[in-house]
Structure formats: structure tokens, C-alpha cells
Amino acid sequence: MARPAFRVDAVLVQAVIAGALSFAHLHDLAAAAGQDGWKAWAYPVSVDLLLVASWRRLRSEGPSRLAWCWFLIALVASLGANVATAGLLDLQQVPAWLRILVAAWPALAFMGGTLLAHSATDHPAPEVPATTPEPEPVASPEPGTLPAAVTEAEEAPALPAADPLPEPKPEPTAPAVQPAPAVPVALVDHARKVADDYRTRTGTPIDTDTLRARLGVPAQLAHAIAAQLV
Known part of the structure; x- marks a missing residue:
């Protein structure tokens, strides 16, 4: 891509010409006021x-009052030179007041440059309201009444129902011992005869089941009779 050709800016050329003319006029005025050599070029x-x-x-x-003040001073110095x-002043016979201004200019310019470089920016002070609105009074509760926050009690969340404790199991009770039935003496004698006959024939003592079968009595009664036969 070709680069655009150099174009001369008319505004820039005008600024260079004006600056050169102003520079030359200030140099000539300073030299006429007695500032010769390099001092005339410094002004x-x-x-x-x-x-x-x-x-x-x-x-x-x-905008700043300080900046505007020194801008106007420098502009008046440049326009004045x-x-x-331009022919209104005889540069061969410069008046004394002009020599004084030219001689005082370095100190004046030094003070202006220092203030511009190291002074704070002028900012308008923040506006303070004339009056501060007073807070509205809070109405106190009437005697005998409580605030709504106190009268309306918050309902506590219901707690979950606790599991019922298991009921203790009843301990097993021992069966009641029934008293041994009374055995008639005649029944005992008859049972002894049956037992003797069984021993004689078998050679072994009779057992309770056989005795119960031979006598035809309940098992509890048979046990009671067998206990008396021992």
C-alpha cells in the first residue's frame, strides 16, 4: 500500500511564520533596551x-484564574513587542520605563512558570447546604400499649413428634407349681402290687408310663404314685 504524499498544512505554515516574526520582534526590542548578545535571544x-x-x-x-492571568501577561508582552x-517606538532612544520592564521580565517570567508548574488547580469549593433537615420525631407508643413487634409473638416452628418409647416386654413368669394330688392309700397299695408283679415278670422296676397305663390314671397322679413307690 502506497504511503500518502507529504502535504503541507497551511495552518502549520502560518503558525511558523507568526512565531518567527514574534520571536524576531522580541529579540529586537530586548536588544534596543540594552540586552545584547545571547540575552536578547533568551527573551x-x-x-x-x-x-x-x-x-x-x-x-x-x-479554566483557572492563575493560568488566565499569566496567559494574558505573556500575550501582552508578545503583542507589545x-x-x-512596527515604527511607533524609536528603538534608538528607548524610554526608561520600557528598559525597566525588559530588565524585570526574567524575574516575572520565572515566578509565573513556577506558579504554573507547582500550584494546585483551582477547584470551586463544594456547596454546603444552608440548613440540614431535622429528622422527623418518632411517635412514642401510648401508655399501656406495646409495639407491634412485641404484641405479635412469632409462632415457634412445631417440633417433630418424638418416637414413642418401646413398651417393656413382660418378663416370663414361672408356671405356678400345682400341689401334688392326694393319693388314696388303697390306690397306692394296688399300685405297689402292680409294680411287684411287673418286677417279677420282667426283672426291672416299672416306669411311670407303664404304671399310668396299668392303673388308668392321669400322668400327674401317676407321677405322685410312682414317687411313693420309691
Whole structure:
């Protein structure tokens, strides 16, 4: 891609021409006021630097009384030199007041540059309201009444029902011991005869089941009879 051809800016050319003319007029005025050599060239540099510094302060930080003051001082110095060297002033016989202004300019420019570089920006003070609104009085509760937060008790959440404890199991009770039935003497004698006959025939004592079967009595009664036969 071809680069665009260099184009001369008319505004830039105009600024260079105006700056060169102003620079030359300040140099001529300083030399006519007795500032010869390099000092005559330092005056236009000092005026232009103060003008640029004050203008930059205005552009970067907004309107400021300090910046406007030094901008006007530098502008009057530059315009005054241009007008004085235009034939209205005899540069061969410079008046004393002009020599005094030219000689005092370095100190004046130094003070202006220092203030512009190290002073704080002028900001308007924040507006303070004339009166502060008083807080509205809080109505106190009437005697005998409680606030709503106290009268309306919050319902506590219901707790889950506890599981019922298991009922203790009843301990097993021992069966009641029934008393041994009374055995008639005649029944005991008859049972003894049956037992003797069984021993004689078998050679072994009779057992309770056989005795119960031979006598035809309940098992409990048979046990009672067998206990008496021992």
C-alpha cells in the first residue's frame, strides 16, 4: 500500500511564520533596551514558553484564574513587542520605563512558570447546604400499649413428634407349681402290687408310663404314685 504524499498544512505554515516574526520582534526590542548578545535571544524564548505553559494549563485542567492571568501577561508582552517594533517606538532612544520592564521580565517570567508548574488547580469549593433537615420525631407508643413487634409473638416452628418409647416386654413368669394330688392309700397299695408283679415278670422296676397305663390314671397322679413307690 502506497504511503500518502507529504502535504503541507497551511495552518502549520502560518503558525511558523507568526512565531518567527514574534520571536524576531522580541529579540529586537530586548536588544534596543540594552540586552545584547545571547540575552536578547533568551527573551523571546522566555515569553513564548510562558505563553505555551499557561495555554497548556488551560487546556489540560480547565479554566483557572492563575493560568488566565499569566496567559494574558505573556500575550501582552508578545503583542507589545510586535507593536513597539512596527515604527511607533524609536528603538534608538528607548524610554526608561520600557528598559525597566525588559530588565524585570526574567524575574516575572520565572515566578509565573513556577506558579504554573507547582500550584494546585483551582477547584470551586463544594456547596454546603444552608440548613440540614431535622429528622422527623418518632411517635412514642401510648401508655399501656406495646409495639407491634412485641404484641405479635412469632409462632415457634412445631417440633417433630418424638418416637414413642418401646413398651417393656413382660418378663416370663414361672408356671405356678400345682400341689401334688392326694393319693388314696388303697390306690397306692394296688399300685405297689402292680409294680411287684411287673418286677417279677420282667426283672426291672416299672416306669411311670407303664404304671399310668396299668392303673388308668392321669400322668400327674401317676407321677405322685410312682414317687411313693420309691
